[in-house]
Amino acid sequence: MEKRKVWFVTGASKGLGLTLVKELLAQGYNVVATSRKQADLIEAVGKHERFLPLEMDITSDDHVREVIAAAISHFGQIDVVVNNAGYSQIGTLEELTDEEAKRNFNVNVFGVLHVIRNVASHLRERQSGHIFNIASIGGLIGSFPAFGVYCATKFAVAGLTEALAVEMKPFGIHSTLVYPGYFRTDFLTQGSAQTAQNPIDAYVAAREVEKAHLHEINGNQPNDPQKAAELLIQVSQMENPPVHFLMGEDAYGMAQQKINTLVEEISKWKEYTISTGY
Template identity: 35%
Template sequence: MSKTVLITGASTGMGEALTFEYVARGWNVAATMRDPARANQAFAGLDNVLVTRLDVTDAASIEQAVRETVERFGAVDAVVNAAGYGQLGAVEEVSPAQARDQFETNVVGIVQVVQAVLPHMRERGSGHILNVGSMGGHVSLPTMAVYCASKSAVQNLTEGLAKELDPLGIRVTLVEPAGFDTNFGTSAKLPARSVADYADSYAAMAEFAKQAVRGDLTRSMAAVADITGVEEPPVHLAVATAGLEMVRGHFAELLDEYARWESVTAATD
């Protein structure tokens, strides 16, 4: 019997690519998105794909999508929380409302989807939840601090969730991409205002983006599909080695800084 995966944010980018990867492996797929009219037209020709509405900021739409998935395929064996967007801007430029919206979608949205599927998974004593984080959750970047903060929250949420669910037979994975050639940049939201003094920060970010080695979207999503539902999946899965090297460098710098100030730390005991 085929297993079933529910994917949020399946209209574009990683969610769209994952839909095809799971289908190729014989999975049933609930490809969910805020506006089903934006679904890839190829989805309509796939018998084992259900396209339905799910807005991660709308609890009623989440519950409805889960019900439709269970009614159509009988169960939800895995969930991929791929929905999200990037908020651009220096911290001073981003309005409080924009910061709240970023966390409402990227963090609270995951919480709501997880809460909707967990009763089904707990009843069956199995399941796999995959949350899409970012290497930016480890290494924050100038003019993207609010976005990176949301991904850091996803990281900690996922790690804690994995510890809670492991005794119940439900596995959890944090998927950590470094960046792909998707519509992420064009769909990102501009800050509420502009402060000229941050020109150097924007220039540094532009230089970083220009030199960054991007991952292969197809290969990366194939890797995610391949580890879904395996007996002992990783809690952390880096996709694209460039991001992994960036994080290794960050942790080395962090440990070095702790060591240099350890005498001060010791005096606080």
């Protein structure tokens, strides 16, 4: 029964999405994969009777609705949704134009909402399903110079997923918020990661962090996307899967550091915090 389930994966023409699609097909699942260009999906995966590649503009609620309807029409159902589409917008808050910031939110946040909004009624009718929202460790920790807007999009995904989990639970639908660390994909390569159109030289630390990500971390990430794909499938098979799920030893370490920092700072300012009551 598990292997006849239908997975709907966005951002599937490269990176973790592509690795997941290939592993799902290898394990016998039915897969709907979406990307900006259908040809990219076909070139990356090939043709397969259990594979439905669909072009989708994730920033268009109407187009997402049409694609989800086409997926359901083809396979008869959707069981697991993976909101994976997204990109990294690099640049300090002052540097990024209004257009650059909004574009990142349109893809990383509103794209997720479009998929959820248009697949929710189908999952509710079936009284089952699992939604994975792929955030980032940057959705838990925002202290990366030049990554403020990107982290903000992932913080938003974290917040809406926590709400989604309690909203969908009565219908038997699981929601999992995934916080990946650094995985060795093309996420930081040119064409995937976007840099500021109008950089400001004064932001020395931001330029150093940007350079490190694009030229030192890129290609040397410590985590294997194949293992991530296998792990996501394993989580989908759990009777009681987690709502918050960290992926990667680096993500675990950074999360622990954030927790310790929060505890220390909350405790330090406790007297001020509780002083506001009547």
